[in-house]
Amino acid sequence: MQEAKLREIYPEFFEERRTKKEEKKSLPPLPKAEKGKVVTRFAPNPDGAFHLGNARAAILSHEYARIYGGKFILRFDDTDPKVKRPEPKFYEWIKEDLEWLGFKVDEIHIASDRLEIYYDYAEKLIKMGKAYVCTCKPEKFRELRDKGIACPHREEPVEVQLERWRKMLSGEYKEGEAVVRIKTDLKHPNPAVRDWPALRIIDDPNHPRTGNKYRVWPLYNFASAIDDHELGVTHIFRGQEHAENETRQRYVYEYFGWEYPVTVHHGRLSIEGVILSKSKTRKGIQEGKYLGWDDPRLGTIRALKRRGIRPEAIRELIIEVGLKRSDTTISWDNLAAINRRIVEPIANRYFFVADPIPMYVEEAKELVAEIPLHPDYPERGTRKLKFKPGKPVYVSKDDMELFKPGNFVRLKDLFNVEILEASEDGIKARFHSVEYEVARENRWRMVHWVTEGRPCEVWVPEGDDLVIRAGVLESDADVKVDDIVQFERFGFVRIDEVKDGKVRAIFAHK
RNA sequence: GCCCCGGUGGUGUAGCCCGGUCAAACAUGCGGGCCUUUCGAGCCCGCGCCCCGGGUUCAAAUCCCGGCCGGGGCACCA
Numbered sequence: 001m002q003e004a005k006l007r008e009i010y011p012e013f014f015e016e017r018r019t020k021k022e023e024k025k026s027l028p029p030l031p032k033a034e035k036g037k038v039v040t041r042f043a044p045n046p047d048g049a050f051h052l053g054n055a056r057a058a059i060l061s062h063e064y065a066r067i068y069g070g071k072f073i074l075r076f077d078d079t080d081p082k083v084k085r086p087e088p089k090f091y092e093w094i095k096e097d098l099e100w101l102g103f104k105v106d107e108i109h110i111a112s113d114r115l116e117i118y119y120d121y122a123e124k125l126i127k128m129g130k131a132y133v134c135t136c137k138p139e140k141f142r143e144l145r146d147k148g149i150a151c152p153h154r155e156e157p158v159e160v161q162l163e164r165w166r167k168m169l170s171g172e173y174k175e176g177e178a179v180v181r182i183k184t185d186l187k188h189p190n191p192a193v194r195d196w197p198a199l200r201i202i203d204d205p206n207h208p209r210t211g212n213k214y215r216v217w218p219l220y221n222f223a224s225a226i227d228d229h230e231l232g233v234t235h236i237f238r239g240q241e242h243a244e245n246e247t248r249q250r251y252v253y254e255y256f257g258w259e260y261p262v263t264v265h266h267g268r269l270s271i272e273g274v275i276l277s278k279s280k281t282r283k284g285i286q287e288g289k290y291l292g293w294d295d296p297r298l299g300t301i302r303a304l305k306r307r308g309i310r311p312e313a314i315r316e317l318i319i320e321v322g323l324k325r326s327d328t329t330i331s332w333d334n335l336a337a338i339n340r341r342i343v344e345p346i347a348n349r350y351f352f353v354a355d356p357i358p359m360y361v362e363e364a365k366e367l368v369a370e371i372p373l374h375p376d377y378p379e380r381g382t383r384k385l386k387f388k389p390g391k392p393v394y395v396s397k398d399d400m401e402l403f404k405p406g407n408f409v410r411l412k413d414l415f416n417v418e419i420l421e422a423s424e425d426g427i428k429a430r431f432h433s434v435e436y437e438v439a440r441e442n443r444w445r446m447v448h449w450v451t452e453g454r455p456c457e458v459w460v461p462e463g464d465d466l467v468i469r470a471g472v473l474e475s476d477a478d479v480k481v482d483d484i485v486q487f488e489r490f491g492f493v494r495i496d497e498v499k500d501g502k503v504r505a506i507f508a509h510k
Numbered sequence: 511g512c513c514c515c516g517g518u519g520g521u522g523u524a525g526c527c528c529g530g531u532c533a534a535a536c537a538u539g540c541g542g543g544c545c546u547u548u549c550g551a552g553c554c555c556g557c558g559c560c561c562c563g564g565g566u567u568c569a570a571a572u573c574c575c576g577g578c579c580g581g582g583g584c585a586c587c588a
Binding site (some may be wrong): 045445 | 512513514515516518520521522523524536537538539546547548549550551579581582583584585586587588
């Protein structure tokens with residue numbers, strides 16, 4: 001348990017904590033955190049859209065910065081122009097998504113602007129004899145490393161190293177021919193930690209921000225180690241996959257005599273049945289399987305937003321999941337429950353009939369149903385649905401099992417009818433009574449309906465499928481793009497598009 | 511293979527450091543009831559969990575050892 005580890009290092013802090021638990025679900029205090037002095041950061045690679053998995057580190061970082069009145073930094077770790085290539089739009093999207101989540105970003109830094117800084121530190125380390133330029137073939141180096149043997153370049157004099165470093169910068173070495181390594185314990189139990197690489201050459205980076213200006217690029221561990229210190233970061237939140245990187249980075253901190261930030265490693269967060277992986281998402285988009293990074297089936301922040309998930313719900317979820325180090329897969333029910341609580345009071349009600357079937361009602365008189373937009377908030381007003389004799393009422397195929405001859409149903413807020421005949425082409429019914437009480441006493445079921453509707457489709461993400469439910473929405477429904485409303489007896493939806501009188505909505509949850 | 515983590519109801523989390531107050535808490539889910547012009551919400555009742563085996567102890571979810579299971583890392587990715 002990582003808390004136990006933190007306790008070892010900061011026992012005094014946990015004493016405090018004991019006295020004040022008892023509180024509602026919230027984040028535990030942070031070790032070594034002083035009011036006003038906490039600096040956290042979120043450091044994504046803008047090579048894909050921000051998703052729920054990334055949101056864990058981001059929200060924890062931001063939340064603690066706020067709790068302690070500190071600073072939250074957004075840093076784009078865009079130092080791999082080759083394998084995990086950044087794309088310009090993602091820099092913007094990440095900023096937009098953070099804003100949507102309600103973040104206050106105090107500073108923004110971009111690693112690709114900071115290459116000279118990394119070069120300076122690299123040179124310092126070389127001069128200090130703590131780093132060297134290795135020109136071994138990667139396989140050769142790996143072989144030596146695994147045996148715990150120094151590579152031939154390791155102990156060469158500083159002047160030779162500096163000369164090679166200059167050659168790296170000047171372009172005399174090509175990609176793959178030279179790399180700067182940080183010296184570590186060659187007998188470190190984990191071979192992967194031994195003399196880890198800090199900077200490498202990329203011949204034709206064509207970086208979206210710096211083009212071909214720089215050919216020597218830092219690797220994540222080096223850039224991150226330098227930046228966290230340079231930017232004054234005090235607390236780092238990141239996935240447990242980074243736990244071993246801490247070991248590497250600490251060497252740099254030790255050489256410079258810096259203090260390593262407090263780190264909290266959390267497990268991976270995912271939602272059942274939802275794809276988060278950037279590479280899988282990209283592939284799916286390319287193959288035409290997904291409509292884009294905001295396809296409602298995906299777990300990107302943009303997709304969740306599009307589905308009508310509120311930012312507060314995401315925040316609550318992350319805080320509830322907390323600092324746990326094991327991976328967690330939350331269920332949709334869980335997120336939906338949180339979101340429902342938030343959205344329920346704001347969502348106005350409308351009738352949407354999926355797969356409409358006409359119902360012809362005999363012996364009924366003209367009647368106008370006046371229904372509140374929200375049952376708990378009558379002050380919001382009402383909507384009026386007119387019934388005219390001779391014209392059909394549309395009901396949903398989903399309710400077909402209720403429409404058996406001899407059954408009685410109540411058309412909600414209108415009147416009660418007896419079913420005479422029923423098929424998927426149409427239903428014949430006879431007016432029975434208008435009073436709700438009659439339906440209630442007889443325990444007749446209630447269905448929603450529409451007389452004059454406007455075309456509407458609802459996209460319902462179901463795992464990896466996107467089911468499109470076509471139907472009609474009550475004609476006067478006052479819906480605008482981005483509204484979150486409840487289609488009664490259908491579920492909460494977000495209005496995605498209103499065009500030429502046609503409405504498209506995306507299903508959030510029941 | 512080597513190196514890290516983790517394992518509490520169907521799901522997610524709390525409790526574990528400092529053993530008793532924990533036949534275990536909260537949320538969600540599921541079942542039932544009340545209320546109610548739908549659904550939902552709300553209120554009430556119920557269902558259901560400490561991975562396994564040893565050990566220490568008067569006492570173990572909690573400490574120790576072993577096992578099993580799961581996740582992550584071992585890149586000139588982040």
